Amino acid sequence: xxxxxxxxxxxxxxxxxxxxxxxxxxxxxxxxxxxxxxxxxxxxxxxxxxxxxxxxxxxxxxxxxxxxxxxxxxxxxxxxxxxxxxxxxxxxxxxxxxxxxxxxxxxxxxxxxxxxxxxxxxxxxxxxxxxxxxxxxxxxxxxxxxxxxxxxxxxxxxxxxxxxxxxxxxxxxxxxxxxxxxxxxxxxxxxxxxxxxxxxxxxxxxxxxxxxxxxxxxxxxxxxxxxxxxxxxxxxxxxxxxxxxxxxxxxxxxxxxxxxxxxxxxxxxxxxxxxxxxxxxxxxxxxxxxxxxxxxxxxxxxxxxxxxxxxxxxxxxxxxxxxxxxxxxxxxxxxxxxxxxxxxxxx
Amino acid sequence: xxxxxxxxxxxxxxxxxxxxxxxxxxxxxxxxxxxxxxxxxxxxxxxxxxxxxxxxxxxxxxxxxxxxxxxxxxxxxxxxxxxxxxxxxxxxxxxxxxxxxxxxxxxxxxxxxxxxxxxxxxxxxxxxxxxxxxxxxxxxxxxxxxxxxxxxxxxxxxxxxxxxxxxxxxxxxxxxxxxxxxxxxxxxxxxxxxxxxxxxxxxxxxxxxxxxxxxxxxxxxxxxxxxxxxxxxxxxxxxxxxxxxxxxxxxxxxxxxxxxxxxxxxxxxxxxxxxxxxxxxxxxxxxxxxxxxxxxxxxxxxxxxxxxxxxxxxxxxxxxxxxxxxxxxxxxxxxxxxxxxxxxxxxxxxxxxxxxxxxxxxxxxxxxxxxxxxxxxxxxxxxxxxxxxxxxxxxxxxxxxxxxxxxxxxxxxxxxxxxxxxxxxxxxxxxxxxxxxxxxxxxxxxxxxxxxxxxxxxxxxxxxxxxxxxxxxxxxxxxxxxxxxxxxxxxxxxxxxxxxxxxxxxxxxxxxxxxxxxxxxxxxxxxxxxxxxxxxxxxxxxxxxxxxxxxxxxxxxxxxxxxxxxxxxxxxxxxxxxxxxxxxxxxxx
Numbered sequence: 001x002x003x004x005x006x007x008x009x010x011x012x013x014x015x016x017x018x019x020x021x022x023x024x025x026x027x028x029x030x031x032x033x034x035x036x037x038x039x040x041x042x043x044x045x046x047x048x049x050x051x052x053x054x055x056x057x058x059x060x061x062x063x064x065x066x067x068x069x070x071x072x073x074x075x076x077x078x079x080x081x082x083x084x085x086x087x088x089x090x091x092x093x094x095x096x097x098x099x100x101x102x103x104x105x106x107x108x109x110x111x112x113x114x115x116x117x118x119x120x121x122x123x124x125x126x127x128x129x130x131x132x133x134x135x136x137x138x139x140x141x142x143x144x145x146x147x148x149x150x151x152x153x154x155x156x157x158x159x160x161x162x163x164x165x166x167x168x169x170x171x172x173x174x175x176x177x178x179x180x181x182x183x184x185x186x187x188x189x190x191x192x193x194x195x196x197x198x199x200x201x202x203x204x205x206x207x208x209x210x211x212x213x214x215x216x217x218x219x220x221x222x223x224x225x226x227x228x229x230x231x232x233x234x235x236x237x238x239x240x241x242x243x244x245x246x247x248x249x250x251x252x253x254x255x256x257x258x259x260x261x262x263x264x265x266x267x268x269x270x271x272x273x274x275x276x277x278x279x280x281x282x283x284x285x286x287x288x289x290x291x292x293x294x295x296x297x298x299x300x301x302x303x304x305x306x307x308x309x310x311x312x313x314x315x316x317x318x319x320x321x322x323x324x325x326x327x328x329x330x331x332x333x334x335x336x337x338x339x340x341x342x343x344x345x346x347x
Numbered sequence: 348x349x350x351x352x353x354x355x356x357x358x359x360x361x362x363x364x365x366x367x368x369x370x371x372x373x374x375x376x377x378x379x380x381x382x383x384x385x386x387x388x389x390x391x392x393x394x395x396x397x398x399x400x401x402x403x404x405x406x407x408x409x410x411x412x413x414x415x416x417x418x419x420x421x422x423x424x425x426x427x428x429x430x431x432x433x434x435x436x437x438x439x440x441x442x443x444x445x446x447x448x449x450x451x452x453x454x455x456x457x458x459x460x461x462x463x464x465x466x467x468x469x470x471x472x473x474x475x476x477x478x479x480x481x482x483x484x485x486x487x488x489x490x491x492x493x494x495x496x497x498x499x500x501x502x503x504x505x506x507x508x509x510x511x512x513x514x515x516x517x518x519x520x521x522x523x524x525x526x527x528x529x530x531x532x533x534x535x536x537x538x539x540x541x542x543x544x545x546x547x548x549x550x551x552x553x554x555x556x557x558x559x560x561x562x563x564x565x566x567x568x569x570x571x572x573x574x575x576x577x578x579x580x581x582x583x584x585x586x587x588x589x590x591x592x593x594x595x596x597x598x599x600x601x602x603x604x605x606x607x608x609x610x611x612x613x614x615x616x617x618x619x620x621x622x623x624x625x626x627x628x629x630x631x632x633x634x635x636x637x638x639x640x641x642x643x644x645x646x647x648x649x650x651x652x653x654x655x656x657x658x659x660x661x662x663x664x665x666x667x668x669x670x671x672x673x674x675x676x677x678x679x680x681x682x683x684x685x686x687x688x689x690x691x692x693x694x695x696x697x698x699x700x701x702x703x704x705x706x707x708x709x710x711x712x713x714x715x716x717x718x719x720x721x722x723x724x725x726x727x728x729x730x731x732x733x734x735x736x737x738x739x740x741x742x743x744x745x746x747x748x749x750x751x752x753x754x755x756x757x758x759x760x761x762x763x764x765x766x767x768x769x770x771x772x773x774x775x776x777x778x779x780x781x782x783x784x785x786x787x788x789x790x791x792x793x794x795x796x797x798x799x800x801x802x803x804x805x806x807x808x809x810x811x812x813x814x815x816x817x818x819x820x821x822x823x824x825x826x827x828x829x830x831x832x833x834x835x836x837x838x839x840x841x842x843x844x845x846x847x848x849x850x851x852x853x854x855x856x857x858x859x860x861x862x863x864x865x866x867x868x869x870x871x872x873x874x875x876x877x878x879x880x881x882x883x884x885x886x887x888x889x890x891x892x893x894x895x896x897x898x899x900x901x902x903x904x905x906x907x908x909x910x911x912x913x914x915x916x917x918x919x920x921x922x923x924x925x926x927x928x929x930x931x932x933x934x935x936x
Contacts, residue, residue: 163640327464
């Protein structure tokens with residue numbers, strides 16, 4: 001391997017890693033606020049790419065139908081639980097957030113679609129369509145078992161991923177997509193060609209991590225999310241609703257996953273089931289950060305990207321084997337580094 | 348319902364299974380074969396996840412290793428499938444042992460995540476190794492032959508599959524009811540509990556993990572020779588989740604639940620494949636996995652316990668006989684009364700900048716009751732944890748019965764003769780009183796894996812049962828030995844912990860705040876019990892802050908304050924000591 005090749009591989013790896021980093025940060029966000037290890041974030045990223053591709057082809061994406069179905073289901077569950085708790089005055093609010101808002105988003109997207117909007121608007125539309133999915137899934141799947149163990153939540157999360165893969169095939173079909181590059185700009189740095197797309201990916205990752213940092217440190221909502229992460233009961237006593245904090249976390253997380261999906265779509269062909277590997281590799285990165293640290297997760301995800309890039313140069317068939325085998329030493333290091341209090345598994 | 352009835356039901360089930368091929372259609376037989384093959388993995392998971400509390404997403408990888416191993420031996424190299432069995436089982440168990448040694452020290456969800464990692468890595472390997480046919484798989488695998496009879500049709504291999512399942516269930520239930528099985532069932536109580544019983548928690552986890560992998564390898568061997576063709580698909584991550592689902596649906600922790608879960612999931616999948624096309628034409632393939640995952644999620648939301656435990660609630664309870672008298676278990680040589688038993692010399696323990704225990708020295712002599720007392724934050728619990736090995740001291744030395752135990756792991760200290768109880772009671776709520784106390788005898792007995800599974804240990808088991816009953820009677824809980832420990836009130840739970848500690852035949856009994864949370868009557872009963880133990884020449888160390896309880900009971904008191912030893916002496920002297928009064932009451936006017 002010459003230094004030229006190494007440089008190309010490194011840049012390639014950093015770009016892939018930056019995409020993983022966005023998903024990884026979302027994963028950490030959800031885990032700290034809700035204790036759910038949300039494996040399906042990779043699916044959200046893949047769905048965004050597929051949505052954008054459909055919009056580019058002037059077709060209305062299947063995401064719309066998916067959101068409508070999920071909104072209907074979530075509304076039904078919310079209404080039933082409110083009626084059972086005899087909280088009738090909360091019904092209009094529930095109808096607004098779980099039914100009217102998602103439907104309005106889909107309707108808006110549908111109307112805008114007919115005007116054949118430019119690329120920038122299509123990007124916004126794709127993100128708009130994708131962001132309601134995770135919060136709605138949270139209401140349907142995770143809210144009823146919010147107090148379960150991390151392991152139960154993890155098992156449910158894995159099952160949910162498989163459901164989403166099936167839904168993905170149903171709503172997007174088996175064809176892979178590759179969207180047009182967002183920019184055709186490219187530059188040469190120290191003798192190595194760097195595409196504008198690569199730079200865009202890295203810049204987007206930096207910008208979004210920065211925004212998240214500002215959100216957490218300088219807004220009240222951000223602080224309430226951090227409080228929920230530290231102690232659910234304590235923050236509840238301070239008037240913070242963990243469920244609402246969870247919804248915000250899912251919204252933010254899916255926004256990041258959506259951006260990563262948009263960024264990866266011009267570089268890699270995305271299929272309905274591409275999300276699993278994106279999600280898992282992001283997740284390896286998140287574990288490097290101990291599932292709690294955002295910079296740690298970002299660094300870990302970039303590390304995974306670089307490793308994958310070099311591994312695929314050595315043996316493209318075994319690159320995934322290498323990446324996932326590496327997770328084990330990382331887990332051991334994390335487990336030794338974090339002093340656990342005795343964790344009991346209750347039956 | 349008596350034991351005989353259970354045996355009759357089991358025999359009836361075996362007869363039904365044996366006659367099934369005469370009645371069922373070939374398709375149903377094939378379905379039954381799949382159920383049997385999946386059951387083996389699910390039984391392993393019931394043991395690993397349900398009993399041991401280790402959630403594994405990666406069992407499909409073990410099935411795959413064995414299937415590919417036997418295919419390589421028989422289809423590619425032309426040897427007998429039986430050689431394939433040996434190779435597959437040995438290879439799988441070796442891989443599992445290596446993975447286990449590396450990962451089983453991980454905590455909680457880190458451990459489960461590592462199973463996702465190696466499950467995926469091994470799964471990817473099958474499709475990418477040149478010698479194993481890559482994604483095309485390996486075809487023309489020969490059938491298993493017994494003598495000259497080749498088990499080529501599905502109704503022939505049926506008997507082998509279900510014979511193995513029946514055998515595994517029989518041995519599995521035997522194992523769970525043995526010394527090692529009880530240790531496995533204690534794993535969910537946490538490492539500190541398990542180690543305090545003199546059990547090496549890591550070793551038990553490793554054994555459980557390898558057993559689960561062994562069952563998966565049997566399943567893989569049968570699968571390869573039944574379907575006669577293998578490809579990476581059936582061993583990927585998705586299948587790993589499905590196995591987990593089977594064991595959870597059937598009822599994690601119940602071996603029979605593994606079989607029931609495998610049957611339900613397989614039949615459900617089959618009927619989903621049958622009926623979905625009627626509802627949604629053309630989209631059935633996609634909807635199948637959606638419907639399936641949705642059902643699993645609903646199941647986890649509403650019925651986490653699983654089906655077998657749910658049904659078992661409505662079955663009549665099995666009546667059990669009180670254990671008959673049996674020869675006693677060997678006892679350890681007890682120290683002579685008055686001899687120096689425990690010596691703590693200059694113990695110091697820091698947490699960062701905080702010195703929780705600072706240069707504390709005291710001695711315990713055989714046959715006395717010594718109390719370590721002090722106000723909140725005095726360092727009592729830290730001192731206690733250092734004594735039992737849950738924490739290490741930074742400086743100083745602890746000598747027990749002439750042997751330094753300063754650097755020893757918890758389970759070795761427990762085996763050496765220090766038995767403890769817990770401030771926050773750590774019992775196994777779903778095990779009976781008798782079984783909880785039997786856990787205490789672990790270090791005094793020696794039955795291993797095979798002796799337990801094949802019941803070659805009847806004499807020791809009888810002695811253990813009798814010993815446990817004796818200890819229950821000694822503390823006054825002997826009237827209902829088969830009650831579940833979780834049904835006892837707190838006071839009796841503490842007393843049960845003492846019985847469990849006594850079953851270890853300790854030289855020193857250390858009690859961590861035994862009176863905390865007890866009502867007055869319960870405290871009096873506890874004090875009465877401890878006095879009777881002293882009259883049996885047992886040495887007792889109590890860490891406590893209930894002064895009234897301590898004063899009337901103990902021989903000597905060591906007072907800690909802010910991590911240092913304040914004073915030491917007889918109860919009366921301590922009561923009148925001004926420094927103690929100041930520490931507790933904030934000075935005397």
